[in-house]
Amino acid sequence: MKLNQNLLADIFQDGMVFPRNKDFKVGGYIDPNQAVEVEFDQKNYLTKSDAHGMWQVILPAVSETSVKKLIVKSNNESQTISDIKFGRVYLLGGQSNIEYRLKDEEHYQKISSDLKSGKYPNLYYYNVPQVDYIDSKTGEVKPKNLQLESWHHINENNAGMVSAIGFYMMMALRESGIKEPLAVVDCFKGGTSASVWIKEADLAGETELKKAFLDKYYETIAGKSWEDFDRETKAYNLTVEKHNQDLAKYLKMHSDTSLSTAKNIVGHTPWPPPYRPDLYTRPSGLNETMLKQIEFGVFNQMIWYQGENDTDRAKYYDKLLPLLLHTWRQTIHDPSLPVKLIQLPGYADYPGDSGAKIRQTQLQVARTIPQVDLVSFIDGGEEHNIHPTNKKITGMRLGKIVAGNDYAGTPYVNKMEVQSKGEKYRLIFNVARCQRLHLEKETYLKISCFDKKVEQIKLSSDNFQKNKLIIDLDELPQEVSYAYENYSHHIGLYNELNYPLSPFRINCVKKAL
Structure with missing residues (x-):
């Protein structure tokens, strides 16, 4: 899908960034069965559009970051894109919290000043146009006042419209020592269920x-x-x-x-x-109008931050989320694309315990689907504000994890052992992505017994042995949970990098997360 009449899809424009050291593709939609020639890096590539007019060419990986240009020719028409760079490109998807613009973030004035002084060079973004609807008969696009987008080299004049989390992620990547060009492609829209991004x-x-x-x-x-x-x-x-x-x-x-x-x-x-x-x-609306716009994109990683709008139907999220990840990977033809899955922060006003259910699903999906890593911000929410204005803590933590110098994501309980000692029981929780657990503040585990009795156990340093959490009980509980509620005042378990342990709920009989 494209909004212009060019040979290339809209995402291919002057000043764009492709991933370095990774084969990449270019393509678009033209008349069916037309010959297409692509000139790039002193080589020519030939192909032909299919019966639907779609064409694409796979180009070999580029190792340097140098500026290049690309020329496409077909049916006596030509299109050139110049000032092409190669670095790292990240796809950002989801709803309002990932969409939250830098201009509305509480540190924006300081960031604007830093950009003016040239502190963060070679950062780029592209905002996918938020097309709501395309009339299949007339081709009319809604909203009618929608503007075509372009690639932006971030400066103090245009930084306000980039995702705040995306910007801070790139800032953390830059501070980690990564010097090559960094870019985010923003494909998101507030108020969206996962169902709107999945094929019908x-x-x-x-x-x-x-x-x-x-x-x-x-x-x-x-x-x-x-x-x-x-x-x-x-x-x-x-x-x-x-x-x-x-x-x-x-x-x-x-x-x-x-x-x-x-x-x-x-x-x-x-x-x-x-x-x-x-x-x-x-349902499926933005799959047809927004996701389609990035089908030719090539990315180093994908960041997905969504779930708030599915809290009123949380029981379906364990099917929606895996299907969504499959849809996005399938659309951009990259079935093993690494995904950082943002776990919802605390917010008290979700219905029932639906926020906790969504987080549990996010944990499960990250544990079971290859190349999907959980990144938790359970400690970064506000009790009655679903849109915290401080996105710096989120973006910087995300960027440190994406940089790949430490753990791939959030610590989580990946195994629980039950040891019987006479009439007493010991529960041993083994925590992945952690060498040593520690307490930051007063923290409890919730113990639910078979007789419906519920109690809380206050944790202390005696409960930790390196990356293990150990609890001694007089009876075997039916269920153990940590921070399994919409908003918890007792988020206190962290690994040695100060990444918070993911909330969890475990059935002690089934021993399943």
């Missing part, structure tokens, strides 16, 4: 997902006209407008009240909007 055929292939997402969507829109959709949307917008007015009025009358407290009293912003065929929150 893949959703339809899972009975539960088909019923919960596709069937519900099609049943909701069945028999409605565009006038009906517009009427429902207008009513929804009026509801949102009234909510915003009520919230502003309450805050004005109670100036010492926090926004989160006010929302708990007035109510949270109505969400989601009513289904309609051109709404980006529809």
